[in-house]
Amino acid sequence: MEVLRVLELYSGIGGMHHALRESCVPAHVVAAVDVNTVANEVYKHNFAHTHLLAKTIEGITLEEFDKLSFDMILMSPPCQPFTRIGLQGDMTDPRTNSFLYILDILPRLQKLPKYILLENVKGFEVSSTRGLLIQTIENCGFQYQEFLLSPTSLGIPNSRLRYFLLAKLQSEPLPFRVPGQVLMEFPKIASEHPQKYAVDEENKTKARHIEPSMCCDSHSTQSSRKGAVLFKLETAEEIDRKCKQDSDLSLRMLKDFLEADTDLNQYFLPPKSLLRYALLLDIVKPTSRRSTCFTKGYGSYIEGTGSVLQTAEDVQLEDIYKSLIDLPPEEKIAKLSTLKLRYFTPKEIANLQGFPPAFGFPEKITVKQRYRLLGNSLNVLVVAKLIRVLCE
Template identity: 25%
Template sequence: MFAGIGGTCLGFEQAGARIVWANEMDKNACITYRHMHNGAPYLMEGDISEIDKTIIPRLDILIAGFPCQAFSIAGYRRGFNDDRGNVFFQILEVLEAQLQVYGELPKALMLENVKNLRTHDKGNTFNVIKESLEAYGYHVDSEVLNSMDYGDVPQNRERIYIVAFLDEDELIRFRWPDPEEPTVGLNDIIDRDNHLDERFYYDETSQYYNMLRESMVSHETVYQLRRVYVRENRSNVCPTLTANMGTGGHNVPLILDFENNIRKLTPEECLRLQGFPETYTFPEEMANSHKYKQAGNSVTVPVIQRIAENILNVLEINEEVDGEEEGELIPQHTN
């Protein structure tokens, strides 16, 4: 649910799962999803609140990165008073439909959101989510993980991940990933050697140029333009990529190349900073503003993959299905 361009789906696929259904309402994100996932015939485009949930296939795992702006410190933090926050209850409607149509619930859930979900409204928002899942018989745990520590990507991105299992013993056996020593640096992803398309560069015609030229001195880090000041990331990683970084002066990640030119990160570099493999690209006809939004709204794929691997190991989803030959590792249905 809320599949975006399919970063969460990709992480689960890399872990060995098979996606049988996905939903996204943003038409441009759907174009990119299909481009990245071989046409994705299972992708259902449209508002989840208007979709007949009884036609969704039986799911072993339901995954959802429901919209985070309602809970983010970068937004208004209105929570369930925001329509984007209310979509959490669509997850419960999918669970109800699974129960009615198939007589059983998904064995496990994995939800993702901004870390402030846990403390929003003094913890009441998170408690509603936890208690709602527990009412369906799930046993729930959560953890805040930073992409630069758990995904080996040089991006400072803290997100809360919620896992839920119907079987309490399975939750007990589940383990969150351990932190990893980083092996990928910014300059392994960012091209500071070559001059790229001129539209990514700042020059004297920009109202921000003098401020940027004075502030940006390092070729090892990423800077962030915050309208009235420039922030340097002193950990030499990229600040959290956001959906609005392609819409103006706010939150734009900038770098100084080896010829001391100032430019924005490209959308493709943003994808790499989210852990997408180099073979995953945007459609050529997609506008850069949409590309930046889609990258910022996405997830860090390697973090998802590590969580997914541990979920699949607990569920022992490795038996033959659909008449496949015995002994071949084929996962059962998952979303």
């Protein structure tokens, strides 16, 4: 196979570049483009020899794009205009402008790329921007397929449901093309053994692999239905779903992704956070087979930003929570402290997101910045598999 010339847009910390390497598809990144100076420092730290353009995409002319003569575009445009908890400004959000510029440039290139891979949040698939993307690539002669996939489909104990589009410049349909449907599983490809993957659209509510909520311990579902005081914001269905995921042997345990030889003291939750957010924490153990999606607010905010790890394995979570009723704040903190709850380290989150062992940050990048950058990144192994699917 010829060596593909790849253009990496919105390159961030290099998740797409790592995925390209992981895919083993012969390729060379001719340019990476990002305006985020902190992300660019991390990118340069890991890919010192890649041509990195620290400028806005709108600042690159049609002629400059043509000179790069690329065969593939890998891109992860800003997700804020489409995220379910945001304002959903879609095309009216200024952060969409750079992507609209790409869609304007694409049909006017001297040589169209052969492949396009795009990643974004769930919600992009129902946006007007997505409609314009489909219209543009269809007019250019691309065949395409859309997906909603989570790393749990690859046995990784972390839920990160994301939208993906694969597009190929050819006249015949892709072998896995299902017109009008967003696929919830990877296509089977010749180079790999068949595997059982996620779920179809109709069975989403029964799925193990899609977006687990809050928290599950070894306590029985029955006990929660009888009114146990554990996690007051959980329903019996949510607890059921988490327990199913924890007993799903196709998923690896979190302990496989944890750091062994690092100083963890700075990662333990402070007493104020323990007291204020006790009932909102998504608590997992090293033996758990699940964790919630880590967002850019992890480490700074508690609710909905990612799981925390219970490192005291001999302490029963449910017993601690049952004992909290009517205790004064100081005693509640003392009880909760026995769980030894800590944040996942940035390295551990990078491990769960499929970044290779050699991936690292420059020393000057703070822990808060590392969490933010990882929260804005993607799962390397999911994208690597999709690159293989696209190029086969």
